[in-house]
Amino acid sequence: MIEKKDIALEKAVLIGVITKDQDEVKSKEYLDELEFLTFTAGGYAVKRFTQKMDMPNPKTFIGTGKMEEVRQFIEDNDIGTAIFDDELSSAQERNISKILNVKVLDRTNLILDIFAQRAQTSYARTQVELAQCEYLLPRLRGMWTHLERQKGGIGMRGPGETEIETDRRIVRDKISLLKERIKTIDKQMAVQRGNRGKMVRVALVGYTNVGKSTLMNVISKSDVFAENKLFATLDTTVRKVVIQNLPFLLSDTVGFIRKLPTQLVDSFKSTLDEVREADLLLHVVDISHPNFEEHIASVEKVLGEIKSGDKPTIMVFNKIDAYEAEPLDDDDLETERTERHYSLEEWKSTWMSKVGNNALFISALNKENLEDFKKRVYDEVREIHVTRFPYNHFLYPDYEDNE
Incomplete structure (x- = not known):
């Protein structure tokens, strides 16, 4: 409440x-x-x-x-x-x-x-x-x-x-004008994305308020606005990130939500283009939220709608510091033990174990397990980069934990 x-x-x-x-x-x-x-x-x-x-x-x-x-x-x-x-x-x-x-x-x-x-x-x-x-x-x-x-x-x-004093004709005219304006900006943004060259692109996706911007700030050492409110980030932010000596582009995108208005999905097409054109998705999940599984399904639904559901994806379960299993009263024999009573270790042994190496558990706020996160991202970006530039493979050795 x-x-x-x-x-x-x-x-x-x-x-x-x-x-x-x-x-x-x-x-x-x-x-x-x-x-x-x-x-x-x-x-x-x-x-x-x-x-x-x-x-x-x-x-x-x-x-x-x-x-x-x-x-x-x-x-x-x-x-x-x-x-x-x-x-x-x-x-x-x-x-x-x-x-x-x-x-x-x-x-x-x-x-x-x-x-x-x-x-x-x-x-x-x-x-x-x-x-x-x-x-x-x-x-x-x-x-x-x-x-x-x-x-x-x-x-x-x-x-x-x-627009209170307008009629349908004026609103329709305005919609046409706004669509033309967006088309113009879309072309400019497409040119900007093209000018980034062949650098590997990584996009943070996830439900709103799961900690994407906090993770962006920690990894890129930037200052993206982060707040404990829904949709704190609306404008897509792109930063050049270097892990060890490997550079790549990291974008922080608008959060998704259940019952997301179709008008927003349509009008934010270019924002979602950052997701469409990404080589790797980092799907950030607030594991401390009791409905995080439903959040995952909502995000995957939108990713499917924008034809990005089959992209290489790493599941990043964030906010492990805030995760608390609901206590089960041993004296109450009528209470059935459900997923709400799972410990973090028990969650890891469920369907999450099938994700394998593509599931990470971190706290961006407290910087817990960030070395594991960096290593996994480094390995994935390195593989994409070497595939794109095979002659550069010797420039990027295996990740060193004592970075």
């Missing part, structure tokens, strides 16, 4: 559903993540609401009784924002806004808003603006009064604020 530390945080309620495809445990996990997203965006989750149903209500997402409960709580506690865990249709958003009379956001809108805050470069801001416009376009009808009533705060940054 995220603690409220700032009275200026925007008060919000979170709303999710429990269905046959999303049981109670999974629903809680998604709402935990939604709460972290809300906190990252500058909000504070006052209360959660969930409802069991076969499928979300096509008109209001949740049932009328539960909606009235939400409305009453919002009214009694002066809540300004209602955030839903799944993407709402334009009709759902319009209907819910009329009932609750507050700002209504869904998971996609929330993620887009965080991206709008985090984008630092002109290119990233253009990508986010395109994604927001594409999200906004089918929702223009009925949004004007809603947006005019609730200005500023979470979900209102970027074009959501500047």
Whole structure:
């Protein structure tokens, strides 16, 4: 549970559903993540609401009784924002806004808003603006009064604020303009990547907030922004790294997330090109997170979508310093021992053992096992480099531990 530390945080309620495809445990996990997203965006989750149903209500997402409960709580506690865990249709958003009379956001809108805050470069801001416009376009009808009533705060940054007085034609024109601008920058970035020559390219990939930027800083001795919030890194950072005497390029990419908005996958094509063109992927995993296996599956799904699922990959299980197995009460005979009770050594003997030499266990923050990490990366990069430049093999001897 995220603690409220700032009275200026925007008060919000979170709303999710429990269905046959999303049981109670999974629903809680998604709402935990939604709460972290809300906190990252500058909000504070006052209360959660969930409802069991076969499928979300096509008109209001949740049932009328539960909606009235939400409305009453919002009214009694002066809540300004209602955030839903799944993407709402334009009709759902319009209907819910009329009932609750507050700002209504869904998971996609929330993620887009965080991206709008985090984008630092002109290119990233253009990508986010395109994604927001594409999200906004089918929702223009009925949004004007809603947006005019609730200005500023979470979900209102970027074009959501500047395009209130526009119509569909103007938004479509803007989307075309942004796409042309991105095409131009894409060509420039492709030239830049081409100018890097044939150096081996290594890309850090993984779920958001798993420690990719911290690892980047440790390995490249650079100062990439790292923070315990989701999507701390949005703009791709590329650094030249030298391990012993072997140089290669290391890129830190945007983190993935479950239910990643399709608008972002499309508009961040060039950012993901760093992954597509990499020779080696370092898939960083936060092993201290109780749902890290689901995070791995989410990342692999996106990698498959961008045709990078078959690239050579090293699994880097990070944050071993923070890993704690859930204690099992020996006196409670009814409690079944599950994966939550595994020690780190027991995890290593599961499916992870099949990964073999391609699984590493480190703490980037405390610099634990970094020599093993450097050696494994060195060996893999050296093999790729020697294949590319066979006459250079004598320049790069075996890794020496006493570097």
